[in-house]
Amino acid sequence: xxxxxxxxxxxxxxxxxxxxxxxxxxxxxxxxxxxxxxxxxxxxxxxxxxxxxxxxxxxxxxxxxxxxxxxxxxxxxxxxxxxxxxxxxxxxxxxxxxxxxxxxxxxxxxxxxxxxxxxxxxxxxxxxxxxxxxxxxxxxxxxxxxxxxxxxxxxxxxxxxxxxxxxxxxxxxxxxxxxxxxxxxxxxxxxxxxxxxxxxxxxxxxxxxxxxxxxxxxxxxxxxxxxxxxxxxxxxxxxxxxxxxxxxxxxxxxxxxxxxxxxxxxxxxxxxxxxxxxxxxxxxxxxxxxxxxxxxxxxxxxxxxxxxxxxxxxxxxxxxxxxxxxxxxxxxxxxxxxxxxxxxxxxxxxxxxxxxxxxxxxxxxxxxxxxxxxxxxxxxx
Amino acid sequence: xxxxxxxxxxxxxxxxxxxxxxxxxxxxxxxxxxxxxxxxxxxxxxxxxxxxxxxxxxxxxxxxxxxxxxxxxxxxxxxxxxxxxxxxxxxxxxxxxxxxxxxxxxxxxxxxxxxxxxxxxxxxxxxxxxxxxxxxxxxxxxxxxxxxxxxxxxxxxxxxxxxxxxxxxxxxxxxxxxxxxxxxxxxxxxxxxxxxxxxxxxxxxxxxxxxxxxxxxxxxxxxxxxxxxxxxxxxxxxxxxxxxxxxxxxxxxxxxxxxxxxxxxxxxxxxxxxxxxxxxxxxxxxxxxxxxxxxxxxxxxxxxxxxxxxxxxxxxxxxxxxxxxxxxxxxxxxxxxxxxxxxxxxxxxxxxxxxxxxxxxxxxxxxxxxxxxxxxxxxxxxxxxxxxxxxxxxxxxxxxxxxxxxx
Numbered sequence: 001x002x003x004x005x006x007x008x009x010x011x012x013x014x015x016x017x018x019x020x021x022x023x024x025x026x027x028x029x030x031x032x033x034x035x036x037x038x039x040x041x042x043x044x045x046x047x048x049x050x051x052x053x054x055x056x057x058x059x060x061x062x063x064x065x066x067x068x069x070x071x072x073x074x075x076x077x078x079x080x081x082x083x084x085x086x087x088x089x090x091x092x093x094x095x096x097x098x099x100x101x102x103x104x105x106x107x108x109x110x111x112x113x114x115x116x117x118x119x120x121x122x123x124x125x126x127x128x129x130x131x132x133x134x135x136x137x138x139x140x141x142x143x144x145x146x147x148x149x150x151x152x153x154x155x156x157x158x159x160x161x162x163x164x165x166x167x168x169x170x171x172x173x174x175x176x177x178x179x180x181x182x183x184x185x186x187x188x189x190x191x192x193x194x195x196x197x198x199x200x201x202x203x204x205x206x207x208x209x210x211x212x213x214x215x216x217x218x219x220x221x222x223x224x225x226x227x228x229x230x231x232x233x234x235x236x237x238x239x240x241x242x243x244x245x246x247x248x249x250x251x252x253x254x255x256x257x258x259x260x261x262x263x264x265x266x267x268x269x270x271x272x273x274x275x276x277x278x279x280x281x282x283x284x285x286x287x288x289x290x291x292x293x294x295x296x297x298x299x300x301x302x303x304x305x306x307x308x309x310x311x312x313x314x315x316x317x318x319x320x321x322x323x324x325x326x327x328x329x330x331x332x333x334x335x336x337x338x339x340x341x342x343x344x345x346x347x348x349x350x351x352x353x354x355x356x357x358x359x360x361x362x363x364x365x366x367x368x369x370x371x372x373x374x375x376x377x378x379x380x381x
Numbered sequence: 382x383x384x385x386x387x388x389x390x391x392x393x394x395x396x397x398x399x400x401x402x403x404x405x406x407x408x409x410x411x412x413x414x415x416x417x418x419x420x421x422x423x424x425x426x427x428x429x430x431x432x433x434x435x436x437x438x439x440x441x442x443x444x445x446x447x448x449x450x451x452x453x454x455x456x457x458x459x460x461x462x463x464x465x466x467x468x469x470x471x472x473x474x475x476x477x478x479x480x481x482x483x484x485x486x487x488x489x490x491x492x493x494x495x496x497x498x499x500x501x502x503x504x505x506x507x508x509x510x511x512x513x514x515x516x517x518x519x520x521x522x523x524x525x526x527x528x529x530x531x532x533x534x535x536x537x538x539x540x541x542x543x544x545x546x547x548x549x550x551x552x553x554x555x556x557x558x559x560x561x562x563x564x565x566x567x568x569x570x571x572x573x574x575x576x577x578x579x580x581x582x583x584x585x586x587x588x589x590x591x592x593x594x595x596x597x598x599x600x601x602x603x604x605x606x607x608x609x610x611x612x613x614x615x616x617x618x619x620x621x622x623x624x625x626x627x628x629x630x631x632x633x634x635x636x637x638x639x640x641x642x643x644x645x646x647x648x649x650x651x652x653x654x655x656x657x658x659x660x661x662x663x664x665x666x667x668x669x670x671x672x673x674x675x676x677x678x679x680x681x682x683x684x685x686x687x688x689x690x691x692x693x694x695x696x697x698x699x700x701x702x703x704x705x706x707x708x709x710x711x712x713x714x715x716x717x718x719x720x721x722x723x724x725x726x727x728x729x730x731x732x733x734x735x736x737x738x739x740x741x742x743x744x745x746x747x748x749x750x751x752x753x754x755x756x757x758x759x760x761x762x763x764x765x766x767x768x769x770x771x772x773x774x775x776x777x778x779x780x781x782x783x784x785x786x787x788x
Contacts, residue, residue: 122505122506125516126509126515126516128516129516196433202740204740214740214741215737215741216741217740217741219740219742235740244585244586244587247521247522248521248522248523248524248584248585249518249522250510250517250518250522250524250525250528251509251510251515251516251517251518252516252518253509267506268506268509268516269502269503269506270501270502270503270506270507270509270510271432271501271502271503272497272500272501272502272524273442273443273500273502274522274524274581276439276442277442277443277582277585277587277588277734277735278585278587279587279739280586280587280739281587281739282738282739282740282742284439285439286432286439286442286502287431287502288431288432288433288437288438288439289430289431289432289433290431312431312432312502313431313432313501313502313503314502314503315502370586370587371586372586
């Protein structure tokens, strides 16, 4: 089985792809960079200097490195399909509404529509197995339902993974100062439960001279940072290429998307928490109560697989901000980081910053011995 | 059609039997009903508030429910220790006990399913797990295997005794050609349910405390000790309170099964302890937490240090023939063993799997009152179901319940 993504070869993965001529990244022609020679020259023969790298890293952190305007793309593509489908849904709704009107004399139109939506939502299928039409139908229902309940509009996307995209993440341990701006940005972006103070990202404060000693680290500090004699390391969902959480789910409510994101269908999850037990990286969070987000703080730009509102009793996790990343933007944590410690990009794009980091820095991953193949690398300057 | 008629009559007769009894019987059933209602009330709170009313958190995400589930799978599997000698090896001494054992298995399995449902965050969408209607992640998820084997075993343990009792109810002998294939299947199935349940934990590379090749075999050994121990206690009660005759040699034979299983279980415990403490690694931290506490956190110490001495004491006492053959000592030992293995295979297995967490964080777990209420309610439900099954079975076996026999 040839891997689609950039794989580091420490001599451990000796099984080369059987397709012989094909490269580790899955491309058969042209350079992907994964065969780069030790002198760090990439496929174009172009070598990035440290200054250029720093500049690129800063650009990455403020979200200017991508040329495409992701929002327009999403919007253009979606409009045709959505308008077409809206007509379809509308006619369905009229039909269903006609039936229920004739049967009911008490409830108003709104509550009937709400009941209709709730009914369809309760018995819809697994998002992973839906066709594109079904995906936009459920997204339309959810948007309408939100409007009926709160009087406010949200935009929800059901954008699929793009071709030739595989997301990866790198974390610069030398740069992180423990400010936790990433954590706050993440909570706001992803509409996480404020009551239980749910956080996808944990920043571990470690003592200098003890190495990466997680046991002695503090992931719940309340003091001025950077603290003397300490360094910081962030963890979150690593979007493993071989995710143990996905294997164990009894109902396939969590899966790996084609662009490498490990996502959850909140409406399909039965809340057994087996995935939570299977995750070696503490990457998953459970809604023990009904999640509460003050209406004024709700992020209205949502994705079905990302930051839409959750309900109680379901699992959720970091999605590399699928609502942003699939729109060509950086995740909120990357954008919020004031030090440029966080780097995000497409592993299949040889010109991406993340690829430069992987090819030029001494990167490592956590608990590699477990065979989970995280797409989250750590490095130091 | 006549079969259906007989069955309706059986249900009617059974209802008549289970609703009549001594005052003690009514008090017993009344108390169980009360506990079930308390459990339901606690569960209704959990349903409306969410699982936050339990002691579980993101750090320790399985607790009392899954602990009891794990233990009860073992109790259910233990019925095989009576089924195999009776139906496969044709040992007549087990004949009376086997229906009781199967009834116990049915009750234990219903409790297992109830505990799993109680642990679910979204019980209203459980249909997602039904093959055909939902999406069944088979064979990848061990949980789907568990759903299959548990329900299959429940089916076997319902149908085999039902067939035998149904025949006896009509005053006919059960045809061995009908039920023996099922019985043989249930022997393998029993091993399957407990091994699969062990694999549920054993297969998680994230939790070194569980990711251990001995987990499955040790599950079996402890189950074959705790399950038959419970059966001995139940038979002792039945012997004392009903006319149903259970011979001494039946109890002695089951005691022998308990003893051997407890001895094997103890050997495996020693092997596990040796591995964890002779050359402790990073992966031994959960065991350190369980047995000695870590960084001043020691919530499980009273539990495990109750379980280990009870386990050792009971096993040693049972090993001596003279002591084992004294029924008072036997019953005490069975009780000790049952409690010890309930702690060890429940709390002592599930909770330390999460402590310390993946990054070494130690957050302890204490069940809340609501969680305990639901748990007691489910145990009461199991006892209630078992009482009904046993009372009907005993009625038929004693010849009191017979088709078209006017009482």
